[in-house]
Amino acid sequence: MKINLNNNFEEFDFNELNIKKLLEVKNFTFKMIIIKVNGSIIKKGEYEATIVHDGDKVDVIHLISGG
Amino acid sequence: MANYKDILKSKSVGVAGCGGLGSNCAVALARVGIGKLVIADFDIIVESNLNRQYFFVDQLGQKKAYALRENINRINPSVKVEAHDIKLKSNDIINLYKDCDIIVEAFDLAEMKMMIIETVLSKMPDKIIISGIGLAGWGDFNSLKIRQIGNLYICGDESKEVSEEIPPLAPRVGIVANMQANVILEILLNS
Numbered sequence: 001m002k003i004n005l006n007n008n009f010e011e012f013d014f015n016e017l018n019i020k021k022l023l024e025v026k027n028f029t030f031k032m033i034i035i036k037v038n039g040s041i042i043k044k045g046e047y048e049a050t051i052v053h054d055g056d057k058v059d060v061i062h063l064i065s066g067g
Numbered sequence: 068m069a070n071y072k073d074i075l076k077s078k079s080v081g082v083a084g085c086g087g088l089g090s091n092c093a094v095a096l097a098r099v100g101i102g103k104l105v106i107a108d109f110d111i112i113v114e115s116n117l118n119r120q121y122f123f124v125d126q127l128g129q130k131k132a133y134a135l136r137e138n139i140n141r142i143n144p145s146v147k148v149e150a151h152d153i154k155l156k157s158n159d160i161i162n163l164y165k166d167c168d169i170i171v172e173a174f175d176l177a178e179m180k181m182m183i184i185e186t187v188l189s190k191m192p193d194k195i196i197i198s199g200i201g202l203a204g205w206g207d208f209n210s211l212k213i214r215q216i217g218n219l220y221i222c223g224d225e226s227k228e229v230s231e232e233i234p235p236l237a238p239r240v241g242i243v244a245n246m247q248a249n250v251i252l253e254i255l256l257n258s
Contacts, residue, residue: 032177066229067175
């Protein structure tokens with residue numbers, strides 16, 4: 001499947017993927033993150049239950065200190 | 068078509084945090100004649116802040132929110148400034164910024180950035196928020212960019228976290244703070 005991840009189209013060898021698995025595959029190990037799928041925020045407890053499909057838009061925001 | 072000054076005069080911007088991002092972004096908006104700023108910070112000014120924040124030596128020890136109000140008044144007294152000496156929590160953000168056209172995320176700590184972004188996206192979904200993420204160090208100008216995700220705009224490199232080796236310094240912090248102000252003008256004047 002192909003998803004729009006942070007405005008880049010990326011190909012994955014899966015037909016569908018939950019958020020937890022997607023973060024593992026992408027090696028996104030950040031502690032402070034906000035995830036949106038098709039515009040909706042996904043809470044931390046919903047990572048496993050939230051399935052990403054072909055064509056979905058996923059935005060991962062990594063919060064880092066500095067200001 | 069209305070004059071840009073008349074448009075800006077009718078607008079209100081909330082600034083959450085009065086450190087490197089907040090003080091410089093607020094001053095830029097004041098100089099171009101924004102109507103109202105709602106600024107908030109709980110901290111006091113210490114010497115290490117002066118490498119990037121819009122304060123002066125004779126303001127050391129003062130509350131940042133009140134000192135910034137004073138500095139804005141000295142630059143452009145026609146700007147209405149509502150200053151709050153407060154450590155913002157989710158409910159405060161909703162109360163203080165509900166009437167603002169745009170909110171600036173200008174916190175230092177990652178967990179505070181996360182808190183305000185989650186609050187605005189989930190509880191104030193119609194509100195636009197401009198966040199500054201990734202501004203540490205020096206040089207590397209071309210890594211600074213703007214990413215729009217719905218009503219959230221992120222200014223910065225989204226990768227460099229501050230540390231002892233990579234401190235936040237006036238040029239890069241100022242660039243990101245002014246990127247935030249520039250995005251605000253683009254939104255307010257183009258809509």
